[in-house]
Amino acid sequence: MKAPTRQLDVDLAIEFAGIRSPNPFWLASAPPTDKAYNVERAFAAGWGGVVWKTLGEDPPAVNVSSRYSAHFGHNRDVLGFNNIELITDRPLETNLREISEVKQRWPDRALIVSLMVPCVEESWRAILPRVEATGADGIELNLGCPHGMPERGMGAAVGQNPDLIEQVTRWCKTHSRLPVIVKLTPNITDIRAASRAAKLGGADAVSLINTVNSITSVDLDRMIARPIVGHQSTHGGYCGAAVKPIALNMVAEIARDPQSAGLPICGIGGISSWQDAAEFVALGAGAVQVCTAAMLHGFRIVEELQDGLARWMVSKGYRRLADVTGRAVDNTTDWKHLDMNFQTIAHIDQQQCIQCGRCYIACEDTSHQSIAKLAEEDGTRRYEIIEAACVGCNLCQITCPVEGCISMVPQSTGKPFMSWDEDPRNPFRELA
Amino acid sequence: MNDSLKHLPQVGDVIAEREKVEAGFRDLHPPLTQRQAIIESQRCLYCHDAPCIEACPSDIDIPRFIREISEDNINGAAQTILEENILGGSCARVCPTEILCEQHCVRNHHAECQPVLIGRLQRYAIDHMHFAQHPFVRSADSGRHVAVVGAGPAGLSCAHRLATHGHRVTLYEARHKPGGLNEYGIARYKLVDDYAQKEIDFLLAIGGIEIRYGQRLGDNLDLDTLERHHDAVFLGLGLGDNRRLGLDDENAPGVATPGLLPATDYIRELRQSDDLLQLPLARRCVVIGAGNTAVDMAVQMARLGAEAVTLVYRRGVEAMAATAHEQEIARANGVRILTWARPEQVLLDHTGRLAGMRFERTELRDGNLAGTGETFEIGADAVFSAIGQCFDDHSLAEAGELARELGRIRVDGHFRTTRQGVYAGGDCIAPGEDLTVQAVQHGKLAAEAIHQDLMAQQEVA
Numbered sequence: 001m002k003a004p005t006r007q008l009d010v011d012l013a014i015e016f017a018g019i020r021s022p023n024p025f026w027l028a029s030a031p032p033t034d035k036a037y038n039v040e041r042a043f044a045a046g047w048g049g050v051v052w053k054t055l056g057e058d059p060p061a062v063n064v065s066s067r068y069s070a071h072f073g074h075n076r077d078v079l080g081f082n083n084i085e086l087i088t089d090r091p092l093e094t095n096l097r098e099i100s101e102v103k104q105r106w107p108d109r110a111l112i113v114s115l116m117v118p119c120v121e122e123s124w125r126a127i128l129p130r131v132e133a134t135g136a137d138g139i140e141l142n143l144g145c146p147h148g149m150p151e152r153g154m155g156a157a158v159g160q161n162p163d164l165i166e167q168v169t170r171w172c173k174t175h176s177r178l179p180v181i182v183k184l185t186p187n188i189t190d191i192r193a194a195s196r197a198a199k200l201g202g203a204d205a206v207s208l209i210n211t212v213n214s215i216t217s218v219d220l221d222r223m224i225a226r227p228i229v230g231h232q233s234t235h236g237g238y239c240g241a242a243v244k245p246i247a248l249n250m251v252a253e254i255a256r257d258p259q260s261a262g263l264p265i266c267g268i269g270g271i272s273s274w275q276d277a278a279e280f281v282a283l284g285a286g287a288v289q290v291c292t293a294a295m296l297h298g299f300r301i302v303e304e305l306q307d308g309l310a311r312w313m314v315s316k317g318y319r320r321l322a323d324v325t326g327r328a329v330d331n332t333t334d335w336k337h338l339d340m341n342f343q344t345i346a347h348i349d350q351q352q353c354i355q356c357g358r359c360y361i362a363c364e365d366t367s368h369q370s371i372a373k374l375a376e377e378d379g380t381r382r383y384e385i386i387e388a389a390c391v392g393c394n395l396c397q398i399t400c401p402v403e404g405c406i407s408m409v410p411q412s413t414g415k416p417f418m419s420w421d422e423d424p425r426n427p428f429r430e431l432a
Numbered sequence: 433m434n435d436s437l438k439h440l441p442q443v444g445d446v447i448a449e450r451e452k453v454e455a456g457f458r459d460l461h462p463p464l465t466q467r468q469a470i471i472e473s474q475r476c477l478y479c480h481d482a483p484c485i486e487a488c489p490s491d492i493d494i495p496r497f498i499r500e501i502s503e504d505n506i507n508g509a510a511q512t513i514l515e516e517n518i519l520g521g522s523c524a525r526v527c528p529t530e531i532l533c534e535q536h537c538v539r540n541h542h543a544e545c546q547p548v549l550i551g552r553l554q555r556y557a558i559d560h561m562h563f564a565q566h567p568f569v570r571s572a573d574s575g576r577h578v579a580v581v582g583a584g585p586a587g588l589s590c591a592h593r594l595a596t597h598g599h600r601v602t603l604y605e606a607r608h609k610p611g612g613l614n615e616y617g618i619a620r621y622k623l624v625d626d627y628a629q630k631e632i633d634f635l636l637a638i639g640g641i642e643i644r645y646g647q648r649l650g651d652n653l654d655l656d657t658l659e660r661h662h663d664a665v666f667l668g669l670g671l672g673d674n675r676r677l678g679l680d681d682e683n684a685p686g687v688a689t690p691g692l693l694p695a696t697d698y699i700r701e702l703r704q705s706d707d708l709l710q711l712p713l714a715r716r717c718v719v720i721g722a723g724n725t726a727v728d729m730a731v732q733m734a735r736l737g738a739e740a741v742t743l744v745y746r747r748g749v750e751a752m753a754a755t756a757h758e759q760e761i762a763r764a765n766g767v768r769i770l771t772w773a774r775p776e777q778v779l780l781d782h783t784g785r786l787a788g789m790r791f792e793r794t795e796l797r798d799g800n801l802a803g804t805g806e807t808f809e810i811g812a813d814a815v816f817s818a819i820g821q822c823f824d825d826h827s828l829a830e831a832g833e834l835a836r837e838l839g840r841i842r843v844d845g846h847f848r849t850t851r852q853g854v855y856a857g858g859d860c861i862a863p864g865e866d867l868t869v870q871a872v873q874h875g876k877l878a879a880e881a882i883h884q885d886l887m888a889q890q891e892v893a
Contacts, residue, residue: 074502075474354538357480373481381481401477402543 008310011320014048016287017179017205017264019137021110023048024321025277025305028268028289029114029140029183032299034088036098040105045299046306049110051207051289054087054142055095056154057117057127061086069216069226071242080242081292082216084227084234086148087116092130100134111135112181116142116154119164121171128176138178141168144185144210146237159185159210162197169201181266184208184250186243191250195260206254207266207289209247211237240292244270248283255284255329272301274308281321282328340423341415344392344408346370346385352405355381359396359406367395436693437712439785440813444709447737453708456735460621460761461552469556473502475548479538484550487536489870490517494533498553510561513554514568518592518876519585521631522614523869524555526622528724530757532869566637571598573640576886579604579662581649584612585868586858587668588635589875590882594666595640597883602662604647612670613868616700619728621735650827655834659853664882667841667849667856668875671866672824677720677775677817691786692778695719695729695818702732714814717741718789720775721818723753729816730767741767742810746774746794746801776807778815788812823860837862847878848885855882 012023026049027033027042034053042050063085071080088095103111113136117123131139143165145155158164165182172180182198184191186209195206213235215225225233247269254260264287267280272293280288293301318324348359360383363371370389374382385396397406420426447453464472476498484494492513500509513520527533529551534540537547576599580587583605591601609615614628636643647653649669658665674694691714705711717738719730722745734741743762745752748771752759762769773791781787788811792803823840835842835850840862847855857874859866864874 075471352543354541354543355479355483356477356538357482358477361480381483 008314010310010313010318012048012306012310014287014321016110016266017138017181019049019110019112019179020108021048021287022108023302023306024281024287024309025302026050026110026112026266026287026289027294027299028291029053029142030291030295031083031085032291032294035090035095036102039098039102039111042294042299042302043102043106043109046302047109047299049112049137049287051112051114051140052095052099052136054114054116054145055092055127055131056087056115057123058092060089060091061148063089064229066227066229069236070240071216071238078240078292078296080214080216080238081240081295082214082227082236082238083211084147084229084236087114087142087145092127096130096134099131099136103135103137110137112138112140114140114142114183115172116145116149119153119158119168124168124171125175128172128178132176132178136178138181138204139172139176140181140183140207141172142183142210143168144183144187144208146185146187146211146213147235156185156187156210159183159194160188162193165194165197166201169198169203173202179204181205181207183210183268185210186246186250186269187213191253192257192260195254195257195263199260199263203263205264205266205286206260207268208254209243209250209269211239212243212246214238239270240296241270241272244276248279251280251285252283252329252332255326256332274305274312277305277309278312278324279328281324282326283332284326284329286321286325336420338419339417340420340425341413341418343411343413345387345390345411346392346394346396347407347409348383348385348396349405349407350382352402353383354402354405355383356401357381357383358399358401359383362395362399367391367393371396436690437698437714437814439690440712440714442709443711443713443736444707446713446715447709450709453736457620457624457708457732459624460619463559464549464552464556466560469501469553470504472549472553473498475539476502477538483536483538484533484548487533489532489867490520490523490873490876492516492520492554494550494554497557498548498550501553501557506557506560507563507567509557510563511567513557516876517869517872518568518589518635519614519631519868519872520554521558522585522623522628523872524551524558525627526614526618527551527867527869528755528757531755568592568596568638570595570639573600574598574886576600576663577602577661578882579658579665580668581647581653581658581665582606582612582668582670582858582860583610583632583643584668584670584858584871585614586670586860586871586875586878587612587666588632589872590666590668590857590879591641591875592635592638593876593879594882595638597879599640599663599883599886601641603641603643604649604653604658605643605645606648606651608645610643612668612871616703617696617725618703619699619732620703621732622728648827650824650829654830655828655851655854656830663853663886665854666847666875666878666882667854667860668858668871669823669827669841669856669860670871671821671859672827673822674817675820675822677819679775679778689778689780689786690784691812691814693814693816695721695725695816696821698816699725699728699732708736711736712814713737714812715739716810716812718810718812718815719743719818720789720815721745721820722747722751723818723820724755724758725821726818727754727758727762727767729818731762731765733816734765734767741765742770742812743767744770744773744775744791744810746772748772773808774801774803775815776803779809779811786812786815789815821859821866840864846881846884847874848881853885 029051033050067085069082070078143159149155150157182203184194266287267285268289277288360371370386400406478495482495497509497512533550534547580591581604583603611628717733730743776792777790779788790809793806841856843861855878857878858871
């Protein structure tokens with residue numbers, strides 16, 4: 001029995017695209033949200049909402065055996081995760097009944113239903129009222145599934161075509177009163193084309209990213225990529241920690257796109273800690289979805305996600321998530337707007353240095369030869385930055401195994417802010 | 433040895449459970465499992481100019497072999513080790529890594545204080561190597577024939593490296609098995625399962641090496657003859673003699689005081705024993721000395737079932753040659769470490785057998801060790817001296833022109849003695865530090881020097 005503790009002075013509850021949720025942590029449409037049993041366990045664990053695993057037209061999809069594979073770190077830490085599973089393989093009626101029952105039992109939680117039906121208006125018109133009848137809070141359009149479904153003209157096959165995104169979104173807005181969240185695929189060249197199309201179609205929000213086309217590894221004995229089905233493999237959807245940087249960029253691209261201004265964003269992609277979640281929010285997300293971390297650790301991680309985020313918000317004086325949303329967007333810009341006069345230089349804290357030499361060899365072999373290796377009289381070694389040669393690339397800081405040992409110190413150059421457009425070294429300055 | 437301790441009961445007379453005794457002589461540090469090895473290998477930071485390499489007397493590229501383990505390239509890791517240290521398997525087990533590679537690991541710094549377990553990773557690589565073909569090849573026969581005296585770590589390492597260069601080698605070994613200290617002098621739980629012999633079998637698989645046993649320099653072997661029959665001679669004689677306590681009633685040559693003997697004699701017997709229960713047991717045991725041999729002796733007697741084992745040293749613990757790790761093992765096995773006392777007199781019973789020892793308390797006076805005059809006695813069934821070994825001059829009595837230094841053989845930077853064509857390495861030379869790994873390095877480098885010199889002769893001719 002735990003002792004009662006002081007309530008933190010922060011409110012994690014959100015209203016996202018008209019959908020209320022006690023906290024911003026939702027489970028993404030995926031195996032963990034495939035049926036009532038899992039979803040109720042998730043709600044019991046504390047998740048603010050779920051996006052029910054994608055429903056389609058009957059007959060339901062059929063899945064293969066062997067469905068996941070991983071990109072492992074050397075210590076079997078899962079860096080990235082891949083799946084070749086299709087949308088729900090249960091009858092539509094079963095899912096709709098369970099959604100209805102779960103929503104009745106958990107009225108305060110956000111319950112969004114993911115949908116994927118053929119790209120014809122009739123199909124959408126048919127399914128939308130049935131979903132609405134369950135009492136669900138909103139729908140998410142699965143226009144991003146990269147494996148299997150595109151071969152049938154659905155999923156990413158739609159999401160890679162902005163005209164189709166706009167069309168499908170408009171059908172949904174026409175035939176349903178529910179908020180419409182359009183889930184975007186990252187397997188395109190410019191994510192903004194997709195978000196603009198969703199907005200034009202009347203979307204209430206976008207969510208991203210769906211999974212990335214991937215092969216995680218190859219069995220070098222059998223010469224088959226993974227995951228292995230019989231003697232074959234196929235590309236799958238990549239997710240987990242490794243895709244976070246890709247997702248963060250795409251979220252930021254949309255958040256700072258004037259043509260998508262005001263479009264709520266639900267951040268998805270490799271979120272495993274409260275810091276990851278806060279980063280998505282800082283770059284414009286109003287809610288986040290999690291899948292891989294829950295699949296690897298179980299639903300209880302939502303406790304640490306909520307607690308960590310809440311304590312951090314209190315420490316920074318934020319009262320609600322909306323205070324954080326988009327805080328880092330204005331500081332994210334195009335390369336040409338960066339300050340050409342900014343100069344930062346590495347500094348090694350000799351007290352913390354363990355003399356491993358990793359910074360030295362990285363700089364010496366692959367960068368700017370800006371670290372000197374000195375031998376002390378007692379035979380120990382000492383590494384020092386050659387400030388005149390340091391370009392401030394951060395490589396030494398990145399390779400240093402001791403966090404905080406190497407810091408990047410901004411220099412006062414006395415020069416004013418100067419963008420590339422203003423830089424006399426820019427041969428196209430006049431044009432700019 | 434048996435003569436000196438034959439009046440004592442056997443282990444089996446006192447301890448009934450064979451399993452209990454034998455359990456005490458299994459691997460002191462069990463080998464890493466694959467999972468443990470992978471996790472541990474991940475801790476290596478792959479340092480540039482790694483301090484662990486600098487600290488390794490045999491120059492093993494440690495970060496490389498650890499990275500190879502982490503990438504599941506076990507044969508690659510093993511070869512990285514063996515190409516610098518052909519006895520890398522036994523060194524992994526017997527090296528005092530806590531004062532060598534692991535002491536210099538950057539992960540020792542205050543934030544972590546936990547080095548990568550380099551020794552145990554090295555053992556993992558060697559234990560799990562599996563070569564379809566022997567990883568070392570012999571060069572074409574050079575027509576040269578080198579004599580290597582002593583099949584201990586120095587001699588074996590030298591012989592192997594000479595063989596790779598295509599020279600024929602005859603190893604002359606005084607005992608009936610090769611291995612030297614690995615076979616006869618290491619605590620049983622540090623090298624188990626006849627590992628020394630298995631390792632030598634692998635080493636000899638290079639070919640071109642013949643071993644002749646029962647060949648003792650100074651007895652049935654002399655340097656002049658060796659020089660006549662070979663193109664070069666390497667002496668890896670080790671330390672054949674024990675320092676004496678210098679007391680009345682201490683064993684004079686040929687006169688044994690029952691119950692008093694060098695620890696190395698007992699350890700040799702223990703290592704060779706097929707049945708631990710037949711070993712003589714000193715229920716009350718005193719060991720005099722402060723090095724790793726003293727600790728090995730004390731701990732092994734404790735594990736055989738002794739009731740009271742006392743290790744006596746004339747100075748403080750900080751001056752002990754046994755590493756802190758070894759001292760910890762001793763304490764964990766119930767060995768009492770008694771400092772600032774030196775032996776004064778052997779105590780005998782009415783039958784002339786050892787009954788104990790009288791010690792005088794010592795102190796530092798003006799920086800010098802001095803007796804305080806205060807004495808005390810410890811009753812004991814046996815007293816083992818482990819105050820260091822020394823070079824047995826008898827072996828080279830005839831070889832007058834071989835210069836000595838600090839009581840051992842003098843060599844130059846290329847392991848050449850003062851006698852042309854005669855080289856030496858390992859514990860028998862002046863800079864010897866009584867480390868297996870250093871003996872291996874000496875043998876290896878001496879072999880390279882011999883090879884260079886032989887090739888130079890060939891060019892001149």
